[in-house]
Amino acid sequence: MSEIKKVKPSLPSGTRDFLPQEVAKRNYIFGIIKSVFEQYGFQQIETPVLENLSTLTGKYGEEGDQLLFKVLNSGDYLKDADAATLSNKDSKKLTAQIAERGLRYDLTVPLARYVVQHQNDLVFPFKRYHIAPVWRADRPQKGRYREFYQCDADIIGSNSLLNEVELTYILHEVFKKLNINVTIRFNHREILMRIAHIFYKKELESKSDTSLSKDDFYSEFIKALDKIDKVGVEGVNKEFADKGFDLSNLEFLWTFIKRMNEAKTVAEKYAIIKELLNASNVDFDWKAVYAGLDIFIEDLFEKFESLDNVKFDFTLARGLDYYTGTIWEVVSNDVKMGSIAAGGRYANLTEMFGGRDMSGVGISFGVERIYDIMEELKLFPQDALKTTKVLFVHFSEANRDFAFPLVQQLREANVSVELYPDKAKMEKQMKYANAKGIPYVVVIGDNEMQSGKLTVKDMRSGTQEEKTFAELLSFFTAKQ
Amino acid sequence: MSEIKKVKPSLPSGTRDFLPQEVAKRNYIFGIIKSVFEQYGFQQIETPVLENLSTLTGKYGEEGDQLLFKVLNSGDYLKDADAATLSNKDSKKLTAQIAERGLRYDLTVPLARYVVQHQNDLVFPFKRYHIAPVWRADRPQKGRYREFYQCDADIIGSNSLLNEVELTYILHEVFKKLNINVTIRFNHREILMRIAHIFYKKELESKSDTSLSKDDFYSEFIKALDKIDKVGVEGVNKEFADKGFDLSNLEFLWTFIKRMNEAKTVAEKYAIIKELLNASNVDFDWKAVYAGLDIFIEDLFEKFESLDNVKFDFTLARGLDYYTGTIWEVVSNDVKMGSIAAGGRYANLTEMFGGRDMSGVGISFGVERIYDIMEELKLFPQDALKTTKVLFVHFSEANRDFAFPLVQQLREANVSVELYPDKAKMEKQMKYANAKGIPYVVVIGDNEMQSGKLTVKDMRSGTQEEKTFAELLSFFTAKQ
Numbered sequence: 001m002s003e004i005k006k007v008k009p010s011l012p013s014g015t016r017d018f019l020p021q022e023v024a025k026r027n028y029i030f031g032i033i034k035s036v037f038e039q040y041g042f043q044q045i046e047t048p049v050l051e052n053l054s055t056l057t058g059k060y061g062e063e064g065d066q067l068l069f070k071v072l073n074s075g076d077y078l079k080d081a082d083a084a085t086l087s088n089k090d091s092k093k094l095t096a097q098i099a100e101r102g103l104r105y106d107l108t109v110p111l112a113r114y115v116v117q118h119q120n121d122l123v124f125p126f127k128r129y130h131i132a133p134v135w136r137a138d139r140p141q142k143g144r145y146r147e148f149y150q151c152d153a154d155i156i157g158s159n160s161l162l163n164e165v166e167l168t169y170i171l172h173e174v175f176k177k178l179n180i181n182v183t184i185r186f187n188h189r190e191i192l193m194r195i196a197h198i199f200y201k202k203e204l205e206s207k208s209d210t211s212l213s214k215d216d217f218y219s220e221f222i223k224a225l226d227k228i229d230k231v232g233v234e235g236v237n238k239e240f241a242d243k244g245f246d247l248s249n250l251e252f253l254w255t256f257i258k259r260m261n262e263a264k265t266v267a268e269k270y271a272i273i274k275e276l277l278n279a280s281n282v283d284f285d286w287k288a289v290y291a292g293l294d295i296f297i298e299d300l301f302e303k304f305e306s307l308d309n310v311k312f313d314f315t316l317a318r319g320l321d322y323y324t325g326t327i328w329e330v331v332s333n334d335v336k337m338g339s340i341a342a343g344g345r346y347a348n349l350t351e352m353f354g355g356r357d358m359s360g361v362g363i364s365f366g367v368e369r370i371y372d373i374m375e376e377l378k379l380f381p382q383d384a385l386k387t388t389k390v391l392f393v394h395f396s397e398a399n400r401d402f403a404f405p406l407v408q409q410l411r412e413a414n415v416s417v418e419l420y421p422d423k424a425k426m427e428k429q430m431k432y433a434n435a436k437g438i439p440y441v442v443v444i445g446d447n448e449m450q451s452g453k454l455t456v457k458d459m460r461s462g463t464q465e466e467k468t469f470a471e472l473l474s475f476f477t478a479k480q
Numbered sequence: 481m482s483e484i485k486k487v488k489p490s491l492p493s494g495t496r497d498f499l500p501q502e503v504a505k506r507n508y509i510f511g512i513i514k515s516v517f518e519q520y521g522f523q524q525i526e527t528p529v530l531e532n533l534s535t536l537t538g539k540y541g542e543e544g545d546q547l548l549f550k551v552l553n554s555g556d557y558l559k560d561a562d563a564a565t566l567s568n569k570d571s572k573k574l575t576a577q578i579a580e581r582g583l584r585y586d587l588t589v590p591l592a593r594y595v596v597q598h599q600n601d602l603v604f605p606f607k608r609y610h611i612a613p614v615w616r617a618d619r620p621q622k623g624r625y626r627e628f629y630q631c632d633a634d635i636i637g638s639n640s641l642l643n644e645v646e647l648t649y650i651l652h653e654v655f656k657k658l659n660i661n662v663t664i665r666f667n668h669r670e671i672l673m674r675i676a677h678i679f680y681k682k683e684l685e686s687k688s689d690t691s692l693s694k695d696d697f698y699s700e701f702i703k704a705l706d707k708i709d710k711v712g713v714e715g716v717n718k719e720f721a722d723k724g725f726d727l728s729n730l731e732f733l734w735t736f737i738k739r740m741n742e743a744k745t746v747a748e749k750y751a752i753i754k755e756l757l758n759a760s761n762v763d764f765d766w767k768a769v770y771a772g773l774d775i776f777i778e779d780l781f782e783k784f785e786s787l788d789n790v791k792f793d794f795t796l797a798r799g800l801d802y803y804t805g806t807i808w809e810v811v812s813n814d815v816k817m818g819s820i821a822a823g824g825r826y827a828n829l830t831e832m833f834g835g836r837d838m839s840g841v842g843i844s845f846g847v848e849r850i851y852d853i854m855e856e857l858k859l860f861p862q863d864a865l866k867t868t869k870v871l872f873v874h875f876s877e878a879n880r881d882f883a884f885p886l887v888q889q890l891r892e893a894n895v896s897v898e899l900y901p902d903k904a905k906m907e908k909q910m911k912y913a914n915a916k917g918i919p920y921v922v923v924i925g926d927n928e929m930q931s932g933k934l935t936v937k938d939m940r941s942g943t944q945e946e947k948t949f950a951e952l953l954s955f956f957t958a959k960q
Contacts, residue, residue, distance in 0.1 A: 009597040009833040012530045012581045017594055019601055020523035020608065027524070039891045041868040041898035043916075044503045048495035048627050049529060049583075049613060050549075054487050069530075072550040072579055074617040078569040086566040089558040099552055101492045103529075114497055117489040121499055123915040125901060128500065133529065137554040147528050160901035162880065169888070303884075353489040388521040400642065404783075408649070411519045418521035421605060421640035435603040436523075 014138070014146030021385055021437075026371060028384035030131055032177045033151055033365055036170055042129040042153045047110040049133070053102045059109045059352065067136045069146075070099040103135035107152045108349075108362075115156050116355035124358075125158035143368065154362030156349065161299045164326045164345070167363050168300075171330055171341055172307055178370065179379045181333040182340070183309055186300070187316040188326055189344075190293050191273070194280035195253060195314070196221040201282065202249035211244070221245075226317035233257075252279075260314070266301050269312070273297055296326065322346055328363060332373050340369045390440045390476060392419045393429040399444040406454075406469055415476045433459055442472065494618070494626030501865055501917075506629075506851060508864035510611055512657045513631055513845055516650055522609040522633045527590040529613070533582045539589045539832065547616045549626075550579040583615035587632045588829075588842075595636050596835035604838075605638035623848065634842030636829065641779045644806045644825070647843050648780075651810055651821055652787055658850065659859045661813040662820070663789055666780070667796040669803050669824075670773050671753070674760035675733060675794070676701040681762065682729035691724070701725075706797035713737075732759075740794070746781045749792070753777055776806065802826055808843060815853045821845045870920045870956060872899045873909040879924040886934075886949055895956045913939055922952065 011017065018026065034044070050071065057065055077098045078086075085093045104110050107130045115126060131151045140146055153170065155163045168184060175182045196218040203217075212220060224239045231239070233254065237247055256276055263269045277293060304310040318327050318339075325345030332340055343363030350358050374380055392407055394400040400419065407419045418438070420429045426443075433441050443455040454472060457464040467475060491497065498506065514524070530551065537545055557578045558566075565573045584590050587610045595606060611631045620626055633650065635643045648664060655662045676698040683697070692700060704719040711719070713734065717727055736756055743749040757773060784790040798807050798819075805825030812820055823843030830838050854860055872887055874880040883899055890897045898918070900909045906923075913921050923935040934952060937944040947955060 007534050007833055009535070009593040010532055011528060011597075012532055015528035015530050017528070017598065018526040019598065020525055023524045023526055026526075038866065039894070039896050041871075041896060041916075043500035043867070044507070045500055046498040046503055046506075048491060048497070050492045050495050050615070050627055052490055052492055055489070066554075069554075070552040071583070072552055072575065074546075074549075076569075076571045078571040078574060081569065083567075086569070087563075089561065089566070091556045091558040094558060095552065103551075113489040117491075118497065118499065123912060125912075127898075135530070147530055155901070158901045160903075162884070162899065162901040165884070166899075166901075353487055386518065387523070391521075404642070404645070414519070416519050416521060418607075419642065419646075421635070421638045421642040421646075423640075432603060432605075436521075 012146070014140035014144075016145065016147070024385050024387075025374070025380050026367065027386075028380060029178065029367055029370055029374070030151070033174055033367075034129070034131070036173045036177065037129040037153050039173075040127075040153075040166055040170055042127045045114065045128045045130055046132065047104070047107075047114055047130070049103055050101045051104050051110060051113070053100060055113050055353075056102050056105055056109060060105055064105060067138055068105055069103040069135045069137055070095055071101045071103070073098055073100055104132075105136060106134050107132060107150045107364075108154075109352075111152075111154060111156070111360075112349050112355070113353050115358070116350050116353040119355065124156065125163075126156040127153070128156075129153040143372065145368065149367050151365040151367050152362055154360050156360045157358045158361075159359055161296060161326075163361050164296075164300060165303045167343060167361065168304065168307070168310060168328070171328065171363060172309065174341075174365065175330070178374065180340075180370070180373060180377070181309075182330050183311055183333055184307075184328060184330050185311050185313040185316050186326060186328045187312065187314050188293060188296050189323055190325070191277075191314050192222050192225070192317055193218060194277060194284060195225075195256075197284050198252060198276075198280045199245075199249055202252075203246060206246050206249060222317045225315050228315045257315075266305055270297060270301055273314075300326075318342055318344065325359075326361065335373045335376055337369055337373065339366065340373065341365045385437060387436055388416045388418045388438045390415065390417045390442055391429070391433045391436075391438045392417065392442045392444060393426060393433070394420065394444045395426065395446070397423055399446065399449065402449050403442075403444045406472075409469075410473065410476060413473060413477050440476075492626070494620035494624075496625060496627070504865050504867075505854070505860050506847065507866075508860060509658065509847055509850055509854070510631070513654055513847075514609070514611070516653045516657065517609040517633050519653075520607075520633075520646055520650055522607045525594065525608045525610055526612065527584070527587075527594055527610070529583055530581050531584050531590060531593070533580060535593050535833075536582050536585055536589060540585055544585060547618055548585055549583040549615045549617055550575055551581045551583070553578055553580055585616060586614050587612060587630045587844075588634075589832075591632075591634060591636070591840075592829050592835070593833050595838070596830050596833040599835065604636065605643075606636040607633070608636075609633040623852065625848065629847050631845040631847050632842055634840050636840045637838045638841075639839055641776060641806075643841050644776075644780060645783045647823060647841065648784065648787070648790060648808070651808065651823075651843060652789065654821075654845065655810070658854065660820075660850070660853060660857070661789075662810050663791055663813055664787075664808060664810050665791050665793040665796050666806060666808045667792065667794050668773060668776050668806055670805070671757075671794045672702050672705070672797055673698060674757060674764060675705075675736075677764050678732060678756075678760050679725075679729055682732075683726060686726050686729060702797045705795050708795045737795075746785055750777060750781055753794075780806075798822055798824065805839075806841065812853050815856055817849055817853065819846065820849045820853065865917060866896075867916055868896045868898045868918045870895065870897045870922055871909070871913045871916075871918045872897065872922045872924060873906060873913070874900065874924045875906065875926070877903055879926065879929065882929050883922075883924045886952075889949075890953065890956060893953060893957050920956070 053070060056068055081094060081097045085097065115122065129152060131149065133147050134150050135147050137146060138144060168186065171184050199221055200214060200217050220243060224236055228236050240250065241247055259272050260269060263272060301312065316327060316329055318329050323344030324347045327344040328342055329339045330341035341363060345359060345361035347359050348357055349360035392403045394403060403419055407417050410417045420432060430441065439459055441457045441459060443457065448454050452468055453466040454469060455464055456467055456472065533550060536548055561574060561577045565577065595602065609632060611629065613627050614630050615627050617626060618624060648666065651664050679701055680694060680697050700723060704716055708716050720730065721727055739752050740749060743752060781792065796807060796809055798809050803824030804827045807824040808822055809819045810821035821843060825839060825841035827839050828837055829840035872883045874883055880899065887897050887899045900912060910921065919939055921937045921939060923937065928934050932948055933946040934949060935944055936947055936952065
């Protein structure tokens with residue numbers, strides 16, 4: 001390493017270093033999420049960062065394919081490349097010839113691959129969690145990174161709605177423990193489809209023809225409705241009008257929304273939805289994943305009665321092309337920001353890898369946004385910043401060497417201790433303690449060595465006391 | 481995701497999935513290492529997986545450069561590529577034009593970059609640990625992966641030998657806690673250089689000229705000596721003879737080794753080494769990093785007297801071109817395998833990124849090998865396999881719904897509990913508990929619902945008992 005060109009240190013755009021305090025705070029969040037996942041019986045798995053591009057490509061739409069980070073094959077990768085592709089500078093075509101692997105884009109497609117690949121070694125229903133970075137070659141911007149963590153829990157191979165109930169409780173528990181006030185909104189994709197279907201039928205009747213196919217009609221309608229939070233009824237109506245829809249055919253929806261908002265009891269809401277569902281029965285053939293929507297409503301409405309931050313919201317439309325059953329979205333009540341957790345149920349997750357037909361249901365925490373909210377609201381508790389409890393400082397190497405066995409004894413008693421390693425001015429040593437947020441300093445000088453009475457300074461209050469080592473030991477072990 | 485081509489699930493060669501039991505065991509190892517690191521005041525940092533190739537290239541020798549995984553630039557990456565390079569199919573030259581980023585190769589170069597880039601935000605001496613995967617496009621073989629974890633603790637910016645002492649205690653502590661019998665060998669690169677220097681002077685005297693430059697001579701000598709463990713004195717002599725060295729000039733070394741082996745006390749060993757050092761003083765100008773070798777010997781020999789698995793070994797030569805001071809290597813006493821931890825001190829770590837002159841010293845645990853040893857010797861304790869403590873099973877959905885609030889109460893009391901989600905045969909539910917290693921099952925049937933007495937089955941002993949829910953709660957919370 002002797003003749004290395006000096007390089008100005010830099011990072012690829014959209015990636016980050018984390019300072020010790022940041023890692024400690026992030027670990028605090030991860031720790032709470034993990035402990036709740038484990039309380040509900042989820043087990044951690046890991047998959048490699050590198051996946052074959054054959055696994056990843058085509059799973060995230062065309063835009064997603066372009067956002068995949070692709071890894072150059074090793075060695076003389078151009079050897080067998082096609083000459084015409086090279087001379088045409090056809091980047092897209094060449095990629096297939098020179099890059100076989102890429103960085104994972106999310107944790108869901110790797111999960112599907114994993115479940116099929118290890119199906120004989122897994123216990124079903126398979127409850128796994130996975131906390132790991134993923135990569136997307138998106139344009140970086142505030143709060144959006146190219147390398148960021150996902151934090152997912154999923155259940156594969158069970159159609160029971162109990163999973164939905166438990167996942168909702170997990171969302172509730174985690175944010176309660178993090179001390180973040182949230183609203184957990186949930187919906188069922190079939191309800192959206194049924195509303196779309198009622199509208200579609202009305203449009204057909206009144207116009208005899210719409211220019212859109214049924215599926216596209218559903219999709220356009222749901223996309224527009226999803227914006228109701230941001231643009232209100234007026235905005236949604238405008239959007240529908242622009243698309244050429246007949247607004248009078250939407251009256252039923254506004255009436256429905258109004259009645260739902262006015263309903264006071266769960267039973268009332270339940271009855272209103274049932275009515276809507278019945279109205280949509282004619283010609284509706286969208287295949288639901290599991291037991292049936294009425295069970296969903298009955299079960300979930302009932303179970304969530306006790307959780308006042310869980311709200312059914314039939315305009316919620318997240319992950320349009322992906323989820324087929326229940327969907328969730330969690331937002332902070334105190335900080336305006338996008339969703340900080342989300343999830344849903346998807347049919348046939350494993351089908352793309354030739355696995356047997358299995359439904360999956362899962363949630364994902366947006367740790368980067370949760371971090372920002374906790375910073376903004378100052379929600380990190382002091383002890384999230386795991387740091388050294390005591391620093392021993394000294395006036396000479398002899399003092400330092402006297403301290404070493406004492407330090408070791410404290411460490412054996414499970415106290416996190418440091419001994420300042422170098423000969424340095426007292427001021428510098430104290431500065432080290434301050435900068436690292438170490439709450440106690442023990443000063444070792446010649447007097448202390450002779451008397452056996454050590455001076456302990458509380459760095460926050462500035463007070464100091466003399467203690468024998470035995471007193472010190474019980475003082476710090478009691479403080480754990 | 482409707483029209484996806486089905487793909488047979490596979491992984492890139494040299495990468496791995498981890499099953500839940502494997503992750504739990506790996507986390508057990510990481511957990512112990514982390515807790516010891518933190519007891520000694522090290523703080524965790526994170527750096528991105530993606531680094532600029534300008535950061536990585538040239539730091540690991542030419543072979544290392546070839547083993548770097550390079551990431552294709554996004555978008556139309558061929559647009560500005562040189563036409564001649566393309567038509568010549570010059571892979572090497574093209575790489576520089578189409579790949580700006582790569583995957584980190586180790587955690588040390590990123591640390592150097594990090595320290596320089598964030599020097600104003602860090603507290604020095606900077607004690608950090610970092611546990612994360614790294615990538616090398618090596619040929620995969622048994623026990624060697626392309627994506628594997630490193631687990632490092634380093635101190636940057638302190639020349640004190642106390643760091644060496646503490647790192648040695650950390651090595652000792654971690655393996656004690658993991659229950660692995662090890663030998664921790666240590667050496668100082670300057671001792672090797674001085675032995676090489678004595679030999680070099682003798683060769684010069686006897687032959688008036690050796691064909692090798694001084695540095696190459698040192699290097700060849702040390703490489704040959706490093707093999708003494710594997711090939712013995714005979715083997716080393718043969719190697720020296722093949723290189724054209726005059727074996728009679730090596731007599732001093734064998735005498736030295738013999739005397740060291742026969743020495744009984746630390747004081748005796750200390751005297752023998754001092755003698756060797758004195759003999760090497762003429763013309764020796766290799767710059768030591770810090771305080772001086774005699775302090776190294778005095779300090780370390782003395783401090784390690786109490787640790788009987790720490791051995792000074794002056795033939796240890798690890799990391800020839802990298803380390804400049806103390807070096808360590810740890811091997812298992814029970815399983816024949818390469819080193820399972822190692823480390824050393826290196827001068828000027830941060831120089832390559834234009835940082836001010838700072839010395840670094842650190843150790844690294846080989847977690848993959850530690851895992852293999854612990855498996856082979858069955859050293860993982862039962863409770864390393866963090867799993868659900870209790871599974872509630874049931875005969876009907878009504879039974880299941882009765883169980884749900886009980887399950888939630890246990891979870892609130894911090895017990896890890898699962899409720900089997902689906903309607904299924906009792907046998908299938910029991911199989912689930914067995915396969916997941918869940919030690920207790922609570923059976924809920926109509927009788928139990930009526931009587932309030934629940935049947936708890938101990939899955940290991942097969943015994944079962946009836947308990948009220950209150951009894952159950954105290955039973956499981958006591959078992960934490």
